[in-house]
Amino acid sequence: MTSDDNRPGEHLPRPVSSLPGWAELASPAGSELLAAAAALRADGSAFDRVSAKLRRQSDDTDLIAAALTVTGLRERAGAKFGPLAPELLLTQAGLEQASRFVVANLHAARFSGCDTVADLGCGLGAESLALLCAGIGVRAVELDPLTAAFAKHNLGVAARALAESRGSAPSVDVIVGDATVVGPGEAEGVFLDPARRTAGHRDTRRVHADDYSPSLDFAFASARAAHTGGVKLGPGLDRELIPVDAEAQWVSVDGQLVEMGLWFGAGARPGVRRAATVLRGGGSPEHTAAVHELLAADDAPDADVRGIGEYLLEPDGAVIRARLIGLLAAELDAGMLHEGIAYLSTDREPTTPFAQVFRVVEELPTREKELKRALAQRGIGRLEIKKRGVDVDPAALRTRLRLKGPESATLVLSRSAGRHVALLAERC
Structure with missing residues (x-):
């Protein structure tokens, strides 16, 4: 796993973390505190007791607070990150916005045949993790330095696990920079999840489609230019913004509508412009989700009205x-x-x-x-x-x-x- 600090866009203005102590979580001291917190929680200790014991181990109160928060986030992250969750570095906003592993796996399947996929705006790396597990190399780009550092850690965890279980792992490159400047490089596939909330690591709010970052115009153009392109968006996106050349796929998981994906090039299925994808089960890595789909070339006209039936x-x-x-x-x-x-x-x-x-x-x-x-x-x-x-x-x-x-x-x-x-x- 590599990260080049001299990439295009590296010297652009970047968001500055407002979370003291968080950058040190990837250091040996941070790793030790996280391991100690996990062991105490596994023994049944409440968080206040864990905090007290960690303070005997370190006098860095900011780092301790960060470690406690990440420990709590890890305990909630299984539904989105599967068995790797206990080893990952997470932020509140990043966890909330990350794709569930069953949905990320669905995305990764669209890129079958690609050697490398550029994950432009990778966040904590949920999509990149699924791509790695599918045997696809990743070029991950993230603007926020802290989030990029966490993504680098998380993808390193996945790469090591794959190397141990399969003998090798796909290539991984994590780049800190503006996706609109860095671009997809030589990757055959492109996946974008434009930021639909204000910048930050917690307490973010939704923004209008005109303020997505990167913009919808850039996202659609990048996806179209690739052999296989995908754009993840909210399920309530104004339908007038859906490109006529994309397959629009709405996805629900166990009854909860979670996203709309737009697929271009080889990622779009021939003759399909509307897809309703319903995932049932698969709430844990041990169980594969059942995938059910309704597919059509366009919106379906409503059925006739009838009386109240049984x-x-x-x-x-x-x-x-x-x-x-x-x-x-x-x-x-x-x-x-x-x-x-x-x-x-x-x-x-x-x-x-x-x-x-x-x-x-x-x-x-x-x-x-x-x-x-x-x-x-x-x-x-x-x-x-x-x-x-x-x-x-x-x-x-x-x-x-x-x-x-x-x-x-x-x-x-x-x-x-x-x-x-x-x-x-x-x-x-």
Whole structure:
């Protein structure tokens, strides 16, 4: 693993870390404190006790505070970094923004056939780690010096693990610099995850698409110029910004919509411009996620509206964002509960990874006083409230209903045939 301190962009103005002690975490003293903290936590010590013991080992209070924070972050990082998490250097913002390992692995598969991929704006290195594990060399570029140092450490951990298990590891180069200046070099593949939040290592906030860094124009141009190009973006990106020559893929993990990816060149599948990718399971490295996809050449027209059936379906967020509800409806012989509202209705119980399925028990009154009485009569004390197409605050409504009783149920508030409906349902 190498890092060249004389790369283009190295002398550009760079963010300065505001976290005293963090830069020393990669030093021998920092490594010793992190190892000591991990051992104490493994023995069941609370963080205040760990802190007290570390202060007997070192008088560098900033370094101790940094080590304690990273120890806590490592304990939360398994879902995103897998078995390597206990050895990685992390920041709060970096961990929050990093791809989960199941999603990063999905990205890496797109670069099959590339010898090297430039990860422009690599952050802590989540995408680069997946590329390494897929046997692909990495050219990682990061503007922030502290983040780049952590990425260098993290990729070194992965490279050593691969060398031990496989006998060799792909090449790794970590460069501190501006991706727009450094560029992808000779890499065949390019992956970009533009910063969508303000700079910093914690307490960051979202910015408008016009302020992404690097810009969307640069990201799209770089991805187009490569043999295989990918750009990771938020799932709510304005659809008018989606390039017509890209495959747009919305990804959800166990029901949580996590991203939209745009794929160019060999990374885009022929004839596919809209993809809803649903990952189920795979929450730990020991289990491979099941991958389910709906694919189309364009947005699917909505299905016809039908009446309230025996079953109600709430499409996965990836299906909704990809505008493939009509395609899902056609596969399940279902119709829309109401025009423009993302609920489907059918009389046959479906089995699908692309939607939550509810059996409609009965229709209840929509007037709050009558609804409260009906729920009380049925002894419902635990109520999940789902709503689409109606102006209701579920938490406030649940409080006003003053639920009591041993039963639990789901209440769906929506519209059907031009009227408000309240459907008592149970999950299938």
